[in-house]
Amino acid sequence: xxxxxxxxxxxxxxxxxxxxxxxxxxxxxxxxxxxxxxxxxxxxxxxxxxxxxxxxxxxxxxxxxxxxxxxxxxxxxxxxxxxxxxxxxxxxxxxxxxxxxxxxxxxxxxxxxxxxxxxxxxxxxxxxxxxxxxxxxxxxxxxxxxxxxxxxxxxxxxxxxxxxxxxxxxxxxxxxxxxxxxxxxxxxxxxxxxxxxxxxxxxxxxxxxxxxxxxxxxxxxxxxxxxxxxxxxxxxxxxxxxxxxxxxxxxxxxxxxxxxx
Amino acid sequence: xxxxxxxxxxxxxxxxxxxxxxxxxxxxxxxxxxxxxxxxxxxxxxxxxxxxxxxxxxxxxxxxxxxxxxxxxxxxxxxxxxxxxxxxxxxxxxxxxxxxxxxxxxxxxxxxxxxxxxxxxxxxxxxxxxxxxxxxxxxxxxxxxxxxxxxxxxxxxxxxxxxxxxxxxxxxxxxxxxxxxxxxxxxxxxxxxxxxxxxxxxxxxxxxxxxxxxxxxxxxxxxxxxxxxxxxxxxxxxxxxxxxxxxxxxxxxxxxxxxxxxxxxxxxxxxxxxxxxxxxxxxxxxxxxxxxxxxxxxxxxxxxxxxxxxxxxxxxxxxxxxxxxxxxxxxxxxxxxx
Numbered sequence: 001x002x003x004x005x006x007x008x009x010x011x012x013x014x015x016x017x018x019x020x021x022x023x024x025x026x027x028x029x030x031x032x033x034x035x036x037x038x039x040x041x042x043x044x045x046x047x048x049x050x051x052x053x054x055x056x057x058x059x060x061x062x063x064x065x066x067x068x069x070x071x072x073x074x075x076x077x078x079x080x081x082x083x084x085x086x087x088x089x090x091x092x093x094x095x096x097x098x099x100x101x102x103x104x105x106x107x108x109x110x111x112x113x114x115x116x117x118x119x120x121x122x123x124x125x126x127x128x129x130x131x132x133x134x135x136x137x138x139x140x141x142x143x144x145x146x147x148x149x150x151x152x153x154x155x156x157x158x159x160x161x162x163x164x165x166x167x168x169x170x171x172x173x174x175x176x177x178x179x180x181x182x183x184x185x186x187x188x189x190x191x192x193x194x195x196x197x198x199x200x201x202x203x204x205x206x207x208x209x210x211x212x213x214x215x216x217x218x219x220x221x222x223x224x225x226x227x228x229x230x231x232x233x234x235x236x237x238x239x240x241x242x243x244x245x246x247x248x249x250x251x252x253x254x255x256x257x258x259x260x261x
Numbered sequence: 262x263x264x265x266x267x268x269x270x271x272x273x274x275x276x277x278x279x280x281x282x283x284x285x286x287x288x289x290x291x292x293x294x295x296x297x298x299x300x301x302x303x304x305x306x307x308x309x310x311x312x313x314x315x316x317x318x319x320x321x322x323x324x325x326x327x328x329x330x331x332x333x334x335x336x337x338x339x340x341x342x343x344x345x346x347x348x349x350x351x352x353x354x355x356x357x358x359x360x361x362x363x364x365x366x367x368x369x370x371x372x373x374x375x376x377x378x379x380x381x382x383x384x385x386x387x388x389x390x391x392x393x394x395x396x397x398x399x400x401x402x403x404x405x406x407x408x409x410x411x412x413x414x415x416x417x418x419x420x421x422x423x424x425x426x427x428x429x430x431x432x433x434x435x436x437x438x439x440x441x442x443x444x445x446x447x448x449x450x451x452x453x454x455x456x457x458x459x460x461x462x463x464x465x466x467x468x469x470x471x472x473x474x475x476x477x478x479x480x481x482x483x484x485x486x487x488x489x490x491x492x493x494x495x496x497x498x499x500x501x502x503x504x505x506x507x508x509x510x511x512x513x514x515x516x517x518x519x520x521x522x523x524x525x526x527x528x529x530x531x532x533x534x535x536x537x538x539x540x541x542x543x544x545x546x547x548x549x550x551x552x553x554x555x556x557x558x559x560x561x562x563x564x565x566x567x568x569x570x571x572x573x574x575x576x577x578x579x580x581x582x583x584x585x586x587x588x589x590x591x592x593x594x595x596x597x598x599x
Binding site: 047050051052072073075076077079080081083086087088089090091092096100101103104106152156162 | 347350480481483484486487488490491493494495496497498540541542543
């Protein structure tokens with residue numbers, strides 16, 4: 001019974017081993033956060049999960065079938081990708097971008113059907129960004145762009161979203177709003193695999209955490225159990241204290257910050 | 262809505278310029294007479310105009326095949342230019358980017374040198390157009406594992422174009438300067454004067470079909486412009502789309518050389534004008550390129566036939582008209598594709 005998982009995944013770029021035997025299991029409707037320092041293979045792992053790279057050995061299983069046995073189109077109906085940022089060369093409006101999520105449903109040479117346009121607009125409405133539909137994508141703010149890309153994933157109809165550092169480059173308010181969006185979508189049954197640079201963000205979302213270092217899984221499990229002071233310090237080579245606030249919520253406090261006590 | 266009106270307008274302009282082009286020429290036919298002839302011949306309504314045999318000969322045997330060829334070639338060059346600009350995400354790309362025009366020109370020149378028959382020339386043009394693109398793809402393939410494939414393709418095209426331009430010079434150098442060289446030079450300037458109905462019927466189907474398919478591929482090119490990973494994740498078979506676009510554009514470009522020799526600038530400037538009219542969304546842009554290219558070339562070819570007592574090679578005319586338009590278009594290119 002495997003919803004979405006990696007078994008003993010190995011990968012290397014030009015003989016340089018990046019991933020050295022990764023096991024990762026994602027349950028339906030859960031949020032899985034990938035933590036780890038830069039260059040530790042988080043993005044590579046997500047590309048393997050998306051089928052954009054082929055593992056050197058090991059396999060990715062999607063709904064009890066090997067990921068490779070899906071066609072590109074079938075795969076897109078199950079799994080969608082929300083990139084960190086997207087380089088859009090042409091002056092597409094936001095609705096055009098969301099509509100691209102429907103391309104797997106259109107057949108060759110067919111015009112966009114009314115149904116596809118409707119689905120795209122529904123997805124935008126759900127995220128509260130329908131008012132942006134006519135705006136040129138490049139002129140949107142970072143937070144709005146991310147929401148448009150998530151709307152594209154929703155329009156794509158895939159219930160699994162793979163997100164590469166979804167909050168990077170966003171201001172504090174937009175970061176929180178985006179995390180809230182992820183949380184509410186997961187309650188509706190969407191599954192998330194996302195990488196993040198902020199242990200706090202993983203803690204806010206709960207779910208499961210996999211900590212990657214030097215191509216291995218250093219620790220994994222329920223986020224609240226996995227993320228400890230020791231893990232963070234080992235992972236990032238830092239000196240922090242993980243403290244609980246009055247209401248019991250954990251926060252990371254670097255040693256160099258002066259606290260009262 | 263705005264786009265539908267624009268498409269209607271350009272379609273009307275295309276029809277109008279084709280009609281005018283049928284009427285104009287060394288023997289001018291009054292538009293009323295032309296209309297009477299067309300209605301009588303095609304619909305069987307009304308009566309035959311005076312001198313019907315000669316008029317039919319001029320209109321249906323001499324001018325119509327040529328105009329049809331011009332329409333097809335104009336559409337083909339523009340849509341392949343638009344496709345390559347979308348695929349390489351670069352507004353300065355033209356249909357010859359992968360060396361197809363250089364290869365086909367070399368082939369044609371070689372054909373003129375070694376063959377007596379016209380069909381041989383066409384065959385060589387066609388063959389070497391494809392050889393040049395295969396060479397460009399091959400060069401790109403050697404170094405092309407991972408990384409930026411598009412840059413390698415462009416460089417492969419540069420290599421292939423340079424090689425076949427050099428080979429063309431070799432052919433010119435060794436060709437008989439009294440018989441063969443003028444024919445080669447004239448061919449390279451581009452002309453529709455050799456077109457007849459037989460040639461049109463041979464090339465019409467592949468030209469029209471490939472043009473149609475390419476102009477409907479815009480939505481895939483849109484997705485491709487986001488990058489390979491995103492396009493794949495959206496469910497698009499990237500390599501398949503890219504290869505079919507290259508194959509179709511190559512087929513179109515070589516066929517235009519087979520029909521009319523080298524006609525530059527059309528594939529570069531028409532996409533710019535189309536983008537100015539309808540924006541950069543390839544779903545709309547590529548059909549617009551097709552219509553606009555056909556209209557533009559019909560007008561230019563008519564000018565070439567009628568403005569002087571001798572016919573101006575169309576390649577010269579498209580360059581002379583194209584360069585100032587391109588300078589204007591560069592003003593927009595600075596802003597990228599906005």
